[in-house]
Amino acid sequence: MRFASLAAAALLLSAAAFAQEIDKGKILGSPAAPVRIEVYSDFACPACRSFHEQMLPLIVRDYVMQGKVAIVNREFPLNIPAHKYSREAANYATAAARLGIYQPVSDQLFRNQESWSASGKVWETVAGVLNAEQQKKIQALVHESSITAEVQHDLDAGNGLRVNSTPSIFLVRGSQRLPIPFPVNYSFLRSLLDGYTK
Amino acid sequence: MAIPNNALRWITLVLRVVLGIIFVYAAWAKLRLPWQLFAMSIDSYQLLPTPMVEFLARTLPWFELALGLVLIGGWWLRLTSAFTSALLLVFFSLIVRAAIKGQEISCGCFGPGETISWKTMLRDGSMLAGSLFITAMAFVNRRRSRMPGPESLPQGGTPSEPAPSLPPSASR
Numbered sequence: 006m007r008f009a010s011l012a013a014a015a016l017l018l019s020a021a022a023f024a025q026e027i028d029k030g031k032i033l034g035s036p037a038a039p040v041r042i043e044v045y046s047d048f049a050c051p052a053c054r055s056f057h058e059q060m061l062p063l064i065v066r067d068y069v070m071q072g073k074v075a076i077v078n079r080e081f082p083l084n085i086p087a088h089k090y091s092r093e094a095a096n097y098a099t100a101a102a103r104l105g106i107y108q109p110v111s112d113q114l115f116r117n118q119e120s121w122s123a124s125g126k127v128w129e130t131v132a133g134v135l136n137a138e139q140q141k142k143i144q145a146l147v148h149e150s151s152i153t154a155e156v157q158h159d160l161d162a163g164n165g166l167r168v169n170s171t172p173s174i175f176l177v178r179g180s181q182r183l184p185i186p187f188p189v190n191y192s193f194l195r196s197l198l199d200g201y202t203k
Numbered sequence: 204m205a206i207p208n209n210a211l212r213w214i215t216l217v218l219r220v221v222l223g224i225i226f227v228y229a230a231w232a233k234l235r236l237p238w239q240l241f242a243m244s245i246d247s248y249q250l251l252p253t254p255m256v257e258f259l260a261r262t263l264p265w266f267e268l269a270l271g272l273v274l275i276g277g278w279w280l281r282l283t284s285a286f287t288s289a290l291l292l293v294f295f296s297l298i299v300r301a302a303i304k305g306q307e308i309s310c311g312c313f314g315p316g317e318t319i320s321w322k323t324m325l326r327d328g329s330m331l332a333g334s335l336f337i338t339a340m341a342f343v344n345r346r347r348s349r350m351p352g353p354e355s356l357p358q359g360g361t362p363s364e365p366a367p368s369l370p371p372s373a374s375r
Binding site for chain 2: 052167170185186190192194196200
């Protein structure tokens, strides 16, 4: 009986800790949605761009707008030579999330992926969708250790889930976490989500 | 150096049971999850139309389960092992094809979450080699069992003695 109570308390505590560790600025949709889709992505990864630009709008239209699903964005900058500016991009996006402008910044980074990932002009790209005040705030924020720590936290969480490629997508419902194979076939994903959000 | 027949039989038995258990586990790993996840894994190979993918996703795990159980039981061994080898050959070819094409996709072998890598190819290649060995042994054993042995000698006869001629009715 005592063990059961302790286990229940531990579960509650871990659930609370999990809820706290999600950056609210990186959630698309209601945090109270019954199903979460966690996306570990790298701003320099072409497959992530394809998911962001083609699949995500469909999920947002059909499920996020109706409060059935929330999208949780996680940074997973790959440590490979071709992605040498990914971490910097992730830092800027995380700083933008603190100001509540993660989506426009991530849209901009994916849209201009080819240019900044070749030239390294990450800030110039991000600045294109920010006003003067936002630029100033993000430049101040991006150097804070809490930003790099948050990106590292996402990386560690991904490694803990054995993420080894991007995008890695997980469907989370309660304590259940299902890896979604990529590339995603939307008709099968819709069938799955319909079953989970009835 | 020839391997004794008894050792070969043991090796075959162990391989067969291990392969059967792997098949049962692969089936369980898929059946415990919604079929759509396996469908997305099959679909990521970009080979089949959606209705075919759905059909395979719904039926293949049950088929793997049956195949695994029959392998463990050792029933209809020539047929089962030949079929297992053919199936594993298809799986292995698809994995190698995906790797050659540079597709970073989920293998789908034991449910979602395993990206194809050299480890996947090594594992599936070993399974295929094991299955081919079982199949070869099943056919060799069948041929051996059909060869005349001591029990086919006439009563009281020895291998060195010529067998008495049988009456026409008995030789039919």
